[in-house]
Amino acid sequence: xxxxxxxxxxRRWPRWLRSPDFVVGSVFLMIFLGLAVFGPMLVxxxxxxxxxxxxxxxxxxxxxxxxxxxxxxxxxxxxxGTRISLLVxxxxxxxxxxxxxxxxxxxxxxxxxxxxxxxxxTDVFLAFPGFILAMAVNAVVGPGLTGAMIAxxxxxxxxxxxxxxxxxxxxxxxxFVEGARALGxxxxxxxxxxxxxxxxxxxxxxxxxxxxxxxxxxxxxxxLGLGAQPPTPEWGAMVNEGRAFIIDYWWWSTFPGLxxxxxxxxxxxLGDGLREVLDPHKRL
Amino acid sequence: MxxxxxxxxxxxxxxxxxxxxxxxxxxxxxxGAQSLSDTLVWAHSxxxxxxxxxITDTASVIRPARAAYEGLLGYAPGSTExxxxxxxxxxxxxxxxAYVFHLRQGVLFHDGTPFTAxxxxxxxxxxxxxxxxxxxxxxxxxxxxxxYTVKVSxxxxxxxxxxxxxxxxxxxxxxxxxxxxxxxxxxRQWFLDHADGTGPYQFSEWxxxxxxxxxxxxDYWGGFDERAPQKVVHRIIREPAxxxxxxxxxxxxxxxxxxxxxxxxxxxxxxxxxxxxETPVGLYFRLALTKPPLNDIxxxxxxxxxxxxxxxxxxxxxxxxxxxxxxxxxIPGSVAYDRxxxxxxxxxxxxxxxVLNSGxxxxxxxxxxxxxxxxxxxxxxxxxxxxxxxxxLVEGTYGSMVESWGNESTTPELSGFFQYPSYPDVDSFLxxxxxxxxxxxxxxxxxxxxxxxxxxxxxxxxxxxxxxxDAIYAQAQDEIVEDAVDVYVSNPGYLIAMRKxxxxxxxxxxxxxxxxxxxIRLNKx
Numbered sequence: 001x002x003x004x005x006x007x008x009x010x011r012r013w014p015r016w017l018r019s020p021d022f023v024v025g026s027v028f029l030m031i032f033l034g035l036a037v038f039g040p041m042l043v044x045x046x047x048x049x050x051x052x053x054x055x056x057x058x059x060x061x062x063x064x065x066x067x068x069x070x071x072x073x074x075x076x077x078x079x080x081g082t083r084i085s086l087l088v089x090x091x092x093x094x095x096x097x098x099x100x101x102x103x104x105x106x107x108x109x110x111x112x113x114x115x116x117x118x119x120x121x122t123d124v125f126l127a128f129p130g131f132i133l134a135m136a137v138n139a140v141v142g143p144g145l146t147g148a149m150i151a152x153x154x155x156x157x158x159x160x161x162x163x164x165x166x167x168x169x170x171x172x173x174x175x176f177v178e179g180a181r182a183l184g185x186x187x188x189x190x191x192x193x194x195x196x197x198x199x200x201x202x203x204x205x206x207x208x209x210x211x212x213x214x215x216x217x218x219x220x221x222x223x224l225g226l227g228a229q230p231p232t233p234e235w236g237a238m239v240n241e242g243r244a245f246i247i248d249y250w251w252w253s254t255f256p257g258l259x260x261x262x263x264x265x266x267x268x269x270l271g272d273g274l275r276e277v278l279d280p281h282k283r284l
Numbered sequence: 285m286x287x288x289x290x291x292x293x294x295x296x297x298x299x300x301x302x303x304x305x306x307x308x309x310x311x312x313x314x315x316g317a318q319s320l321s322d323t324l325v326w327a328h329s330x331x332x333x334x335x336x337x338x339i340t341d342t343a344s345v346i347r348p349a350r351a352a353y354e355g356l357l358g359y360a361p362g363s364t365e366x367x368x369x370x371x372x373x374x375x376x377x378x379x380x381x382a383y384v385f386h387l388r389q390g391v392l393f394h395d396g397t398p399f400t401a402x403x404x405x406x407x408x409x410x411x412x413x414x415x416x417x418x419x420x421x422x423x424x425x426x427x428x429x430x431x432y433t434v435k436v437s438x439x440x441x442x443x444x445x446x447x448x449x450x451x452x453x454x455x456x457x458x459x460x461x462x463x464x465x466x467x468x469x470x471x472r473q474w475f476l477d478h479a480d481g482t483g484p485y486q487f488s489e490w491x492x493x494x495x496x497x498x499x500x501x502x503d504y505w506g507g508f509d510e511r512a513p514q515k516v517v518h519r520i521i522r523e524p525a526x527x528x529x530x531x532x533x534x535x536x537x538x539x540x541x542x543x544x545x546x547x548x549x550x551x552x553x554x555x556x557x558x559x560x561x562e563t564p565v566g567l568y569f570r571l572a573l574t575k576p577p578l579n580d581i582x583x584x585x586x587x588x589x590x591x592x593x594x595x596x597x598x599x600x601x602x603x604x605x606x607x608x609x610x611x612x613x614x615i616p617g618s619v620a621y622d623r624x625x626x627x628x629x630x631x632x633x634x635x636x637x638x639v640l641n642s643g644x645x646x647x648x649x650x651x652x653x654x655x656x657x658x659x660x661x662x663x664x665x666x667x668x669x670x671x672x673x674x675x676x677l678v679e680g681t682y683g684s685m686v687e688s689w690g691n692e693s694t695t696p697e698l699s700g701f702f703q704y705p706s707y708p709d710v711d712s713f714l715x716x717x718x719x720x721x722x723x724x725x726x727x728x729x730x731x732x733x734x735x736x737x738x739x740x741x742x743x744x745x746x747x748x749x750x751x752x753x754d755a756i757y758a759q760a761q762d763e764i765v766e767d768a769v770d771v772y773v774s775n776p777g778y779l780i781a782m783r784k785x786x787x788x789x790x791x792x793x794x795x796x797x798x799x800x801x802x803x804i805r806l807n808k809x
Contacts, residue, residue, distance in 0.1 A: 050666050052598040056545065069545065069655075070599060070662060143678055225652060230677045231662060244524045244655075248549035 016277045025208075025270025032263060035082040043076035048231040056249050066251035068242065074251060077233035078259050084234050085215045085263065088149055092214055093207060095153040100160020101196070101203075107161070108168030109191055118161065125158040134217060138226040145218075145234070148227035152217055156210070163206060167199040201278045209271035212264035219260050235260050321808040324513035324786070326538035326799060327521040327530065329653065331493055336475040337453040338407075338415040341706055343797045346451075348518050351498040351801045352394070353453035353481035356385050356404065357446070361803055362790035364564075364708040366446060370399065370454055370482060380441035380748050383449075387432040391505040393456035394479070394486040401434040406457040408436065410470050441746045443753060447707035450794065456480040484508070484802050485516050495519050498801075511787075511805040531556060531781060537806070538782040538789070540797065543655060544603040550781060560603055561778045561791035564705050566612045566713065567604075567656060569648070569664070569698040569771035573730040577644065578697055582637040584768040587698075589630035590667040591660070591771050593623065599659050603777035610713055610764050612775040614793070617710040617754040619761045623772055627667055634671055641672030648675050650700030651682040657700035660773045664698075689724040692731065698771070699729050708794045710757045715741050718764055730769060737763050785809075 016022055051071030059066040065074035107118040125133070137151035171177060172195070180190050219236025221227035228234030230241075235256040242252025330344040337349040356371035368374075371385035391399035405426040412423050422438035422445065429435055438445060459480035463471035479487035484506060485498035496518040500508060519536055521527045527539040528546055532553055542550070542558075550556050569587070577583045593606050611618035634640040648664070650657035658677070665675040678696065688694045705712035716722060719741055720733035740760040747753040778791060788803040 048666070050595070050662060052595045055599065070659065143680070144676075225679045229679070230658065231665065244543065245545055246525050247528055248546065 019273045019276040021269050022273025022277050025266060025268075025273045028262070028266025029270055032082055032086065032266065035079055036086045037083075039079035039082055043079050044073060047072060047076040047080045047233050056245075058249075059251050065255040066249070068238075068252050069245065069249075072231075074238075074255050077238060078235070078255050080233040081235045081238065081256060081259065082263075084145070084228065084232065085218060088145070088152070088218045089211050089214050092149050092153045092156060093210060096156035096210075097160050097203065097207065099153075099157040100162075101164050103157070104161040104164030104166075105168050105191055105196060108165035109172060109187065109195070115165075119165065122158040122161045125155065126162070130155045131217065131220065134221065135224065135226060138221055143226050143229055145222075145228045145232065148218055148221045151221065151226075152214060156214070159206070159210075160203065163202060164196075164199055167202060168195055171195045171198050205271055205275045205278060208267060208274050212267035212271075215267075216260060216264050320515075322514040322806065324516045324538070324801070324804055324806060325519055325536045326516070326540065327519045327527045327536045328540040328797075329520070329522045329524065329527075331520040332496065332518075334476045335479050335487065335490070335496070336472065338411050338455070338475075339472070341451065343704065346795065347798045348496045348498070349453065349479065350483070350795065350798050351485040351516050352479035352483040352487055353455065354483050355450040355452050355454065356387075357449045359450055359792055359794050361800060362792060364447075364794050366450070369450070374446070376446070377435075378441070380438075380443050380445065380746075382435060382437045383445065384429070384433065384435045387434065388505065389432055391482050392503045393458065393482055394501055395456050395459050395462075396503075397456060397458040399454070399482055400431045401428040402431075403454055403457050404428075404434045404436075406460060407454045408452060410455065410460065411452060414470050414472060441748065443745060443748050444707060444709045444711040447709050447712075447794075451706065454482060456482075484512075488515075493520055506802065509805060511807065513801075513804060513806050516801050516804075528781075531783065534783060537786050537808075538780065538799065540780055541653075542779060542781045544601045544777075544779055546781070547601075547779075555784050556781055557784050557786075558779065558781045559789070559791065561780075562605070562614055563776060563778045563791075563796055564612055564614050564708055564793045565776055565778075565796060566607055566610070566703045567660070567773040567776050568607070568701045568703065569660070569773060570701045570729045571768075571770055572692070572695045572697050572699075573732055573769065574692060575695065575697065577637065577639050580637045581768050582633040583639060586630040586633040586637070587664070588768060588771050589624065589626045589633070590664060590671070591773065592625045592663050592667060593772075593774065594625060595663050596656070596660055596774055599663075600656065600774070600777070603779060604656065604774045605777065607772040607775045609772060610717070610761055610770070611710050612713075614775070615705070615708060615710055615713070617757050619758050621765050627670070630667075631671055634673070639673065643672065643674075645674045645676060646698060647678055647696040648698040648700065649678045649680060649685050649688065649696040651685060652679050654700065654702070656774065656776055657702075661698075661700065664771075686725050689729040695724065695729055700773075701729070701770075702776070703727070704796050705794075710754070710761075711741070711745060714757060714760055714764070715745070718760075718769065732764075732767070732769050734763060734767060783808075 049072065054067050054071035055069055057063050057067040063073050063075065065078060067073055103118050107115040134151040134155045137154050138147045141147035141150050177190060177194055180194050218227055219234070222234045222236035223240040225240065228237045230237065238256035239253045242249065246253050328347060332345045332348050334345055335349055337346060337353055354369050356369060357366050358369035359365065360367045370388055370391060372388050373386045375384045377384060385404065387401060393399060405428055408423060408426045422440060422442045424437045424439045427435045427437070460471045463474035477490055482505065484501060484504045486501040488499045489497040497515060499515045521530065524541045524543065527536065527541055530536045531539040547558055550558055571578050571584055571587065573579060597604060597606065608620035608623060609618060613620060631640060648661045650661055661677045665677060668675045685699060688696060703713055703717060716727045718728065718732050718737055720738050722728040724731060737760050740756050740763065744753050744756040744760065747756060778796065782789060785807040787805040787807060790800060790803060792800055
């Protein structure tokens with residue numbers, strides 16, 4: 001792709017702009033963030049308002065995405081759902097990354113029995129199908145968005161623990177860490193100031209990819225009736241509500257379904273792009 | 285097929301998406317064959333958990349069991365009028381405390397043994413030992429007078445007993461004896477997944493979560509019309525949309541879980557008939573009467589006034605009717621009350637009770653798959669939100685809801701509740717829902733206990749004069765309404781869709797959501 005361009009043109013463009021994945025992904029990110037922040041101002045204020053005389057209106061100029069069985073505007077609910085999905089990500093991801101980083105770093109840095117213990121626990125989590133575990137946790141905590149968030153955070157941290165441990169293990173033996181230790185740096189300081197900053201790249205890439213998967217998991221839990229409860233305009237819950245009517249009133253499930261699809265693909269592309277931009281081996 | 289090798293370094297999700305689209309299209313395009321011309325295939329979403337009709341009166345079990353079993357009496361097709369079936373005639377003795385049945389001769393069980401009075405005795409005793417408490421409650425003994433005469437005695441007179449008789453299914457005593465073990469004297473294990481009755485169809489195969497099949501019993505006492513199905517097959521199809529597609533393609537003959545919103549689309553298909561019927565079913569919000577703040581009658585009255593029944597009727601597109609009291613209007617002896625939607629009075633009552641805008645959070649549990657329960661909850665949720673009260677809608681299986689009733693603390697403030705009458709009588713509502721000795725799980729989740737109501741119900745059960753009986757039940761209904769026990773939501777209608785080549789279907793109010801296989805004829809090409 002870049003082979004034909006000259007050195008001069010390559011220099012003129014910032015590195016991140018030369019990854020089409022990154023550019024496309026960023027556009028998606030901007031759109032979704034924009035919808036989450038400003039969307040509620042563009043659509044009717046109360047997207048849960050029932051309007052029994054307006055049920056099952058097909059997409060039209062008045063209702064771009066049509067209306068559902070109780071006359072709610074689907075466009076409004078899809079837009080409102082953006083904020084809910086991103087909110088879940090903003091809560092779940094920091095918790096999962098936090099727990100994963102802490103355990104992974106401790107395990108990787110100190111090693112020994114502690115490391116074995118942490119990694120065996122992680123293995124147990126990873127050995128179990130994540131989604132099934134999330135369903136079980138959600139069912140125990142109780143149906144609802146809070147329950148779904150707890151469940152997802154609960155199954156999401158082991159991936160980060162493994163990733164961080166691997167990175168820490170690799171960095172532990174490098175000369176700059178040994179140098180810091182020789183200068184009398186305390187373990188906590190070495191970890192925090194010297195090792196962890198070096199792990200940011202893979203973590204950020206994984207986080208970006210996970211945004212899509214967390215949205216998908218939330219939607220799946222809600223689809224199964226475990227996550228968001230009515231009338232919350234959560235995408236998965238909406239797909240579920242409309243499912244029984246998909247033959248005659250296809251718009252009810254289709255538009256929230258498309259929102260999930262586009263969102264997940266968007267963040268996936270962004271993640272791939274970010275990897276291209278940040279990965280030193282792939283520098284363009 | 286050839287695979288073009290792809291560079292593996294750049295994995296984008298596009299490939300995965302394309303694969304998904306291909307799979308989705310392939311699945312939709314798959315066209316199954318039409319069912320065989322002599323087979324009736326009917327689809328319902330909920331599978332039976334047993335084929336033993338003595339264990340439970342649940343419709344999912346009775347639906348298939350109705351093919352293989354019969355009672356002493358039946359209901360005339362489409363009505364609640366009693367007709368002879370395995371008994372040719374009957375007498376009422378001792379003011380309703382004993383009944384003599386004269387049995388039909390020449391009837392065989394599926395195992396080949398003849399049907400006699402002994403079979404009635406064994407069946408009723410089996411019911412009494414392992415069965416549905418509500419149905420057989422006053423049973424004392426069954427006495428064989430001769431081979432074809434049997435006398436059934438009750439603990440006390442019960443004027444509703446005869447209406448329960450069509451649901452007291454007769455099983456083969458030889459079958460019970462053959463499969464009984466010392467741990468299992470009633471052969472529960474064998475009857476779980478086998479059937480041995482006198483019905484027109486005998487059990488042939490059960491593929492768990494897929495289908496239950498029955499085939500003609502050649503020695504059936506009633507004989508067969510040549511257009512009667514050779515086989516009846518219950519397909520378990522969970523998704524209503526799938527049932528819809530299969531019905532349109534002719535893969536199934538009857539779809540039992542379609543909704544009123546399918547009707548406009550279905551009406552474009554000239555080969556499909558949709559029938560709607562009034563039902564004897566009531567839909568209620570059962571209230572947790574003993575739990576604050578619902579122990580305050582003003583809060584309960586406010587909930588009644590805050591529920592917008594008319595909007596629900598609009599959402600149901602005319603399929604359902606309003607429920608005007610504890611008993612639906614189609615049941616003889618029911619009393620209609622004025623149930624206005626009056627948010628202003630509701631607001632006042634909530635203010636008086638001190639819960640207006642108090643941030644009160646209530647829980648409404650409802651069962652998955654019942655759209656009307658959900659819609660009703662959404663309507664109430666909206667009105668209550670205007671009063672600063674949050675109503676959480678929690679969906680779950682019926683089983684998990686029943687479990688939550690076991691403990692007062694876990695009982696939701698409101699529970700979505702269908703009352704399918706076990707027998708088409710006022711008693712089936714008032715006794716099963718409001719008698720104080722009925723456990724929460726059996727139908728009294730609110731733990732309602734009013735000695736006056738108990739007294740009236742017992743009195744009415746012992747009364748055989750119909751007019752007097754109705755008057756006593758009317759008084760009981762007044763008491764129950766006075767106590768604001770439940771919110772009356774609706775009298776749901778019933779919808780069933782079938783290929784036009786199915787003939788003879790009748791909606792039997794006493795056997796809600798089941799099929800009378802004996803009546804069905806097929807005109808399939």
